[in-house]
Amino acid sequence: MTAAARVLELLMERGETLAVAESLTGGLVAAELTSVPGASNSFRGSVTAYATPLKRELLGVDGALLAERGAVDPEVARQMAAGVRRVLGADWGMATTGVAGPEPQDGKPVGTVYVAVAGPDGAQNVTTLRLNGGRADIRRESVRSVLALLSAELGKHASAQDTEQNGGN
Numbered sequence: 284m285t286a287a288a289r290v291l292e293l294l295m296e297r298g299e300t301l302a303v304a305e306s307l308t309g310g311l312v313a314a315e316l317t318s319v320p321g322a323s324n325s326f327r328g329s330v331t332a333y334a335t336p337l338k339r340e341l342l343g344v345d346g347a348l349l350a351e352r353g354a355v356d357p358e359v360a361r362q363m364a365a366g367v368r369r370v371l372g373a374d375w376g377m378a379t380t381g382v383a384g385p386e387p388q389d390g391k392p393v394g395t396v397y398v399a400v401a402g403p404d405g406a407q408n409v410t411t412l413r414l415n416g417g418r419a420d421i422r423r424e425s426v427r428s429v430l431a432l433l434s435a436e437l438g439k440h441a442s443a444q445d446t447e448q449n450g451g452n
């Protein structure tokens with residue numbers, strides 16, 4: 284089972300939905316998710332906010348933060364995930380932002396990537412990646428990493444829900 288299929292299965296079991304905000308991956312996360320039959324049961328949609336101003340205008344990322352730190356920043360990733368969740372009305376949001384190359388961006392070297400998830404009850408997680416390889420490798424690994432992050436987050440929340448449903452120990 285692919286990572287995308289696993290994430291969608293977990294979401295469907297929980298009756299929850301997902302939205303994606305992408306920058307450096309340019310729609311690859313959404314493409315990976317929609318390649319799974321039945322994705323429409325849980326996947327609401329995506330925003331590819333490749334241009335920095337769109338992160339503010341469409342996803343609500345703080346403009347002062349973008350001006351101060353640039354788009355390649357862990358807090359930007361967190362706000363993108365929370366923003367797409369809100370804008371597209373999903374239970375979970377996930378986001379990718381980073382530098383795929385060939386040149387550094389915002390003072391960050393090629394291969395610097397931040398992936399984030401935001402979910403119900405204030406669940407949030409951001410991971411910093413330092414990736415090697417060419418542009419395609421960095422983008423592909425970013426997709427794999429954000430799906431793994433959400434899968435882990437869903438697993439944590441499933442354990443908590445199971446404990447609550449089974450009497451709390």
